[in-house]
Amino acid sequence: MDRDQMRASESDRQVVMERLREAVEEGRLDVAEYQERVDAAMQAKVYSELDILLSDLQKLPPPGFSAAGLEPTAVMPGAPLSKVNQQLRDSAGEGSRKWKVVGVSVAIAVALALILIAINPEIFLYIAIGVLVILVLFVVAAVSGLF
Known part of the structure; x- marks a missing residue:
């Protein structure tokens, strides 16, 4: 056409x-x-x-x-992106997704820890050990290049 x-x-x-x-x-x-x-x-x-x-x-x-x-007198601007498309483009970075998963995981772990401490205060020792184990696992994962 x-x-x-x-x-x-x-x-x-x-x-x-x-x-x-x-x-x-x-x-x-x-x-x-x-x-x-x-x-x-x-x-x-x-x-x-x-x-x-x-x-x-x-x-x-x-x-x-x-x-x-002669050169072109004006460059035609592209159509502006919608808010949703702009948000998708901004959050498309590979690194940002990994850190979002880590942040949500930590938030869930903290919430569970607070609930368990409220129920049984002696469990704090076990939670502290668990947090240390998780931190060590994160360090190992970072050193090995998993994220």
């Missing part, structure tokens, strides 16, 4: 409206024409309808510059 006939998304319309806003700031459009084009952008269904709104607003080099040295 030809790009001109493909349906435009809301983010495509937002990019066009941002470019129209820049054109007003540059003095290329007056406010009335800007409002007409924004209304047309909001109603646009396909890319060709959006392209028409920007066709006469292309940035050109100043007079006297050769066309060979």
Whole structure:
């Protein structure tokens, strides 16, 4: 299918409206024409309808510059990530997952220890020995490269 006939998304319309806003700031459009084009952008269904709104607003080099040295005038920003996708990307680090498992394990162990101490205070000695054993196991696992 030809790009001109493909349906435009809301983010495509937002990019066009941002470019129209820049054109007003540059003095290329007056406010009335800007409002007409924004209304047309909001109603646009396909890319060709959006392209028409920007066709006469292309940035050109100043007079006297050769066309060979032209570079793109602006990089189109990517669509921003949703909050969920951003959280997934932030927490995707392999190291953070390992430390989350360790933190949850320690929290469960502490909760169980507090419950047992409340029930039988003499069990504190056994808990202290168990914690030392767990710490030794963590050190061995760290030295051997398991995490």
